[in-house]
Amino acid sequence: MMDFRFNIIVEYAPFFLKGVLWTIGLSLVGIFFGTILGLAIGLGKMVQNRLIRLPFDWYVHFFRGTPLFVQILLIHFGVMPIFTAQPNPLVSGAISLSLNAAAYIAEIFRAGIQSIDRGQMEAARSLGMTHVQAMRYIILPQAIKRMIPPLGNEFIVLIKDSSLAAIIAAPELMYWGRAMQGQYYRVWEPYLTVALIYLVLTLSLSKLLHRLERRYDA
Amino acid sequence: MIQVTNLKKSFGSLQVLKGIDVHIHEKEVVVVIGPSGSGKSTFLRCLNLLEDFDEGDIVVDGFHLKDPKTDLNKVREEVGMVFQRFNLFPHMTVLNNITLAPMKVRKWSKEKATEKAMQLLAKVGLQDKAHVYPDSLSGGQAQRVAIARALAMEPKVMLFDEPTSALDPEMVGEVLAVMKQLAKEGMTMVVVTHEMGFAREVGDRVLFMDGGVIVEEGTPQQIFDAPQHERTKSFLSKVL
């Protein structure tokens, strides 16, 4: 710590820049597909029929109940080779993050909808609205507002979790931190730098979400 | 208008309705009274199928509710419902609460729906509240808006489930006044209530329910002044 070497950080700056772009890319892909898939799975979990609900329940059990670390390894070295001889670690990482986030988002979605008082659906139906109309005009607008804070939380987790893709050599931020550590046998310079960059990313996102929440409240 | 035959309904192993027979005529005001847990709400909610029933038949305005060909949404268009806890839509203004269903379900134009809504708000004495959100209303105002919202669909029947039970005492009168006016205009109404004064004054017929059956029915005079059954007498002695 006495001889903190700024010069090697400067030397690695272009790699960190590339890495952070991939980190942002992975996170955005994870947020996008995780949300779409999460909505679908959340809907699946709310179906009355238990048999139809079962696979959705187990999807969520599996992805919430096992480490993302293990999921990434399984997907990159187990699942992806079925489709392609040379799996791209960035693609494997993006898929793992999306599938994992979808499980959490499905729960957020379901909890948001079920938190709306039953009387709202009953009032809507008693006015002759179909189930779909009641969902669209009455339930979802109220549920989405309640879903914003936990969704924001999940997106922040996703940015941090994308660092696990380093383990399959996806060239995101953490990967370059480890590369630098390996080259110079230094600890503080690479990992503090990486930590700081993650902090900037997550703080920016939570600022953004706060603004969105306030806008929704007004 | 509504014909109920041998209506039975259980929640799990608990039989809540044990065979209800009643015929509600057009323009009639039927008041349902009875102790807590006797099945009054369940009965009312079966009439617009918010609650599915197990046995028997209900015919509303010619629609057999158990007939798979019956479009329940069509039935519900004709049957307005007012809830104990108002159930206004909190994310919409009072005006939008009222115009939503006529526009989306009846496919009215915005102008037509708005005109109707303003008429109804005038009728319940709340024109000035059109553009506020429900959370700024008092309980009595909220319930009057809820009544206006149901009326906007121009239903043939109105169901009320203890519409004044969640209100502070000083607000009960304003809601009952709106309901009285509605009765006077010839609306067919089924009202579950603990307001015996209202039952006596406005009701054409009173049903006393206990333990999932209609124990006794008759005109308000018959029920209140000369109850025949022991259970009716003991219930009335507690509430009057």
Ligand SMILES: Nc1ncnc2c1ncn2[C@@H]1O[C@H](COP(=O)(O)OP(=O)(O)OP(=O)(O)O)[C@@H](O)[C@H]1O
């Ligand atoms: N969704 C439900 N699931 C299980 N049991 C229910 C349900 N709804 C009502 N019950 C039970 O059915 C019985 C009748 O309930 P209901 O609400 O119809 O009574 P009520 O006459 O309206 O009473 P109150 O005056 O308290 O409103 C009660 O024992 C109640 O606990």
Ligand SMILES: [Mg+2]
């Ligand atoms: Mg009740």
